[in-house]
Amino acid sequence: MSGEGGHLPDRAKSRAWGRSRDLGMGVRFAFTGGREGWVRAVLTAVGVGLGVALLLLTAAIPNAMGMRDDREEARHxxxxxxxxxxxxxxxxxxxxxxxxxxxxxxxxxxxxxxxxxxxxxxxxxxxxxxxxxxxxxxxxxxxxxxxxxxxxxxxxxxxxxxxxxxxxxxxxxxxxxxxxxxxxxxxxxxxxxxxxxxxERFGNPEDQPGRSMDPVLLLLVLVVLVVLLMPVGVFIATAVRFGGERRDRRLAALRLVGSDSRMTRRIAAGEALAGSFLGLAFGTLFFLMGRELAASVEVFGISVFPDYLTPTPALALLIAVAIPASAVLVTLFALRGVVIEPLGVVRSTKPARRRLWWRLLLPLGGLALLLPMIGQGADNGPFNEYQVTGGVVLLLVGVTALLPWLVEAVVARMGSGSVAWQLAVRRLQLSSGSAARMVNGIAVAVAGAIALQMLFAGADSAYTEVTGKDVTRANMEVGLPDGSRVSAAVKDFEQTKGVSEALGLSSVSVGDRRKDPESSVGMTVGTCASLREMAKISSCRDGDVFMTESPEDPTALTMVKPGRTLWVEPSYSGEDPGAEIPWTPPGEVKKVAERADSLRPSLSGLLVTRAALPAKVEPLLYSSVYLRLDPSVPDATDRVLNTAAAFDPLTDAWVWESTSRSGEYQSIRTGLFVGSACVLVLIGASLLVSQLEQLRERRKLLSALVAFGTRRRTLSLSVLWQTAIPIALGLVLSSVVGLTLGAVLLRMTNIPVSVDWASVLSMTGIGAGVVCLVTALSLPPLLRMMRPDGLRTE
Known part of the structure; x- marks a missing residue:
């Protein structure tokens, strides 16, 4: 027994050595084989590296935002x-x-x-x-x-x-x-x-208490992160499968010299590990290069210093472990339906039809996770983060699972046509999986973009407020620190290039008693021309006083009486004693009605011309100048700000807007735009790499067809059709999934379901545009490959 037991550790060591030797052989295959092997390894590394770079950028975002917040707090x-x-x-x-x-x-x-x-x-x-x-x-x-x-x-x-x-x-x-x-x-x-x-010091003296984010905004953040990162994972999974047909032929040759099926899969896993590690190195290099360029780039008003972009160690470690592990799993999954025998690869024959039932389980499982939260809205606490993330991931992964089946089912029914069409259809019938993998990323990105567009469009009204400012009446407002100089300021603005009209208005409060008045009303002071912008005044001269007829606020009607002394800026609780100024309105106070398009909506109280007030009231006035700008002058706003700064460096100026958005909501939108720009670049680059890899795989076939007399125009059109058909099917599928996901998310937030078809078409159009651009960029290398001398071999 002891003798037999003594052999067990040796056998275990022998098995471990054999497995490591198989993995090592796969690593060597990745970097050997002449130019073909290196090109395949580099293409895989570039594809994986682009995804890794974006993942590292995502991992650096928490540190970048924290650094920005710390800097802001330090200079408080x-x-x-x-x-x-x-x-x-x-x-x-x-x-x-x-x-x-x-x-x-x-x-x-x-x-x-x-x-x-x-x-x-x-x-x-x-x-x-x-x-x-x-x-x-x-x-x-x-x-x-x-x-x-x-x-x-x-x-x-x-x-x-x-x-x-x-x-x-x-x-x-x-x-x-x-x-x-x-x-x-x-x-x-x-x-x-x-x-x-x-x-006495700079910096925030105390930590501000954190407050929980609005549930709907938190849902937006979760969906944005998932939608932006899903295409990255899809592209990495696609990149590690570059050169799959050549790899399978090499494995078949290994079976011929004596390796078994398990050994061949370990060799394939070693080759995938080599490509993923090289991809990690490329991704780190891309990230470091982009990190150094970050200081010179500003995206949607956001800029960072290079040292901001330092990935969180835990997330960086997770990426370093997850990428090789995912590469091995994807490779083994791809080999599950491939029989590698000594005489060849069985996949070369007609593949078995793909089954639909298990592919439907993914989106259905996603819906099952999301449906219980329908109707929760913002009033029932935060959404379950794991359910939201899992549901959205399963729905988007469902696109990648359903697309190969859809492409196979459609191209199997396609028949006669031009020579280019038949070449493209036959190629798709033989390798529909490769075509679907190339467009999986763009399909996932479009589906997520449509869902996000629907969610943002539905939630926009909840986080957008109407300011009440009529931009057809004024474009800018300038607040003056010194109300006594409003007339001079109006003249300065009237002489500013780009200003069509300038109107000055001042305001102050009036009470019935000097101290702690029982009743008080607001008083608006201005010229006859400026007061006419607020109320319907037929006759006016300097020195007149008007009262607005406001049934909702009858205070002015009871307080303002002929000969009664009122107090300008009355004091409350002993504040500012002696600052009150007595004022007696003139004998006649005319009643006027507010204009429907008044510069100051909900107007009430008194309208007073300047001559009706004592001169010592002017320093108490808070004054504003309202400006109408000439739209034909592009820099009119900056010229107005220059005039305001020359009048007083502390002058406040505002550009009028009819609506205003919540700061947090706007920040999430900005983050989405920044992330979308990065993902869009990744989509284009990865699609181009995928297209070049597929063309490289078919180089000898293209050269053979040219050698037999096939026109280059025909082959170019066939390649175009091979791209266009899967893209069209992918965009249709992504539109259906995106609309479904968007509708479910809207119902979860208690927002009525509505579809902005213009946005849906724009999202699909952007996806199609990226593919067209990539196809155009791949035409020059395609033309170089279509030469008879491409039949030469090493």
Whole structure:
């Protein structure tokens, strides 16, 4: 017994050595075999590498977002006045006064800060060694580049400061961020606790309490991630099967010299491992190259520094393990229906018909996971993340399972036609699986895009608010810090190129008592022309007072009486004593009706011309200038902002929009656009690699057909048909699956199901356009392959 037992470890070692030897032989096959072997290995590595690069980019996103948030928190300034224990920080040699002077230029945000140090030990923000002196400014590298270019001339006029340095990377959230810090004087007297404040340090003093995300927004995030990553997995699975026919013929030759079926599968697994490891190396190289280029790229307003793009170690390790494991599993799965015998590969004969029943189980299983959550909406808590992810994955994987069956079933019924058509159909009948694999990725991407488009279109109204601003009445609004200078500001804006009309309006409150009034109403002050933009006024002269007829707010009717003294800006609870100004309305207060298209909707209270008020009221007025712009002047908005900055650097200006979107919702949309751009590039590159690999497989066949007299035009058309038929079928299938998934997701969020057919057609059109572009790019190598000398062999 002991003797026999002593042989067991030796046998185990022998079996382990044999398996490792088989795997090693497969690795050697991947890199040997002359030029053919290297081309096959490189194509596989490029295909896998493109997917790995995108996966590494995805793994780096959490770190990139965290780095951006940390940088934003570290330079936190104006908001600090709300966190300090005292109502106001006292001046010392350790304080600095900071003012928010954010602006826009050509639609891009420009972060601006005006700073006035109050002592030698005043704090400095991150990325700055020394605060700029009065009249000087520090700028970000991107802003410095813009100011020196011809496209930044208008912005130079808006920032009348001398550039003395740049803001370091630690003070910026992105490589292409436009930001500046300028030194000014006299900020202390303008401290208001909101846009101007005194601080002793930069950085958020406390961690902000996290709040849970809206369930529908969380669902959007989950679906976006799955939809963007699924095509990547499909492309990697396709890439590891490059050169499958040649590999099977090599394995058949190995059977001829004595290897058994298990040994051949281990050799195939070793070859797949070699290709996947080379793909990991290529993917890492692609990622590092893209990482270095990231600093010069801005996508949908988002930019990062290269060190932001550092994958999370756990996710990077998962990718390094999952890719080789997936490559082996895909290879073994592909060999399940292939009989590799010493005399050849049985797959060369007519393959058995694909079965439909098990392919239907995948989408049905996905629906089974999602259907229980129908009607949950946003009021019943977050959706089950695992159910959502599993359901969407199964539905999209169902596309890859159903497409080969659909292609086989359709091409089997195709018959006569032109020579090019018959060549294409016959090729598809013999290898429909290869054709379906090439378009699987684009089909999955289109199905997911259609579902996402439906979900976003349905949820858009829930996260979009109507601002109430009529953009046909005004295009911009400028708030003036000094209400007494509204007339001068109106004249300045009227002389600005691109401004068609400028109207000034001011507002202030009026009470029935000097302190703690029982009743108060709003009072709008302006010229007769500007007041007519708000109410139906037939006759008006400077000095008139009007009252709007508002049944919902009768306060003005009871409070405003002839000869009664009212108080402008009455004080409450002892605040600002002595600031109240008495005012007695003139003898006649005319009643007017509000215009339906008033500049200020829901108008109520008093409309007063300037001559009807005492002069000392003007400093208490909050004034705004409403502007109508000439659409024929492309840079009218920037010219208005220049005029506003020249009037006062702290002037606020807004571009009117009829609707506004939730910030979180808009961020998810932006993330989708950025991810879609990356996936679209991957789709095109991977399809091109797949197309080149298939052409390489058929090079000798194409050369033989040319040698026998087949016209190149006929062969080119046949290749086009071989691509067009599976793509057409894939787009039809992806549209059906995408519409189904979109409808289920809408019902889960309690949103009525509706289909934006224009968006569906645009998604399928984009998919078809990518394929047409790839086909066009593959024509030059196709023409080179269609030469009789391609029949030469080594």
């Amino acid at each position: 300034d104006i908001g600090l006045v709300f966190h300090q224990e005292n109502a106001e920080t006292k001046q010392s040699d350790r304080t600095v006064v900071v003012a928010n002077s954010d602006t826009q230029y050509q639609g891009k945000e420009v972060r601006g800060r005006l700073m006035e140090p109050e002592g030698p030990r005043a704090p400095v923000p991150p990325g700055v060694e020394k605060l700029p002196a009065e009249g000087e400014m520090l700028v970000s590298p991107a802003l410095a580049e813009l100011l020196k270019s011809d496209g930044g001339k208008l912005l130079v006029e808006r920032l009348p400061y001398r550039v003395v340095g740049t803001i370091g990377e630690s003070g910026l959230i992105g490589s292409r961020e436009l930001a500046y810090i300028a030194g000014v004087d006299g900020l202390a007297k303008r401290i208001n606790g909101s846009t101007v404040g005194r601080i």
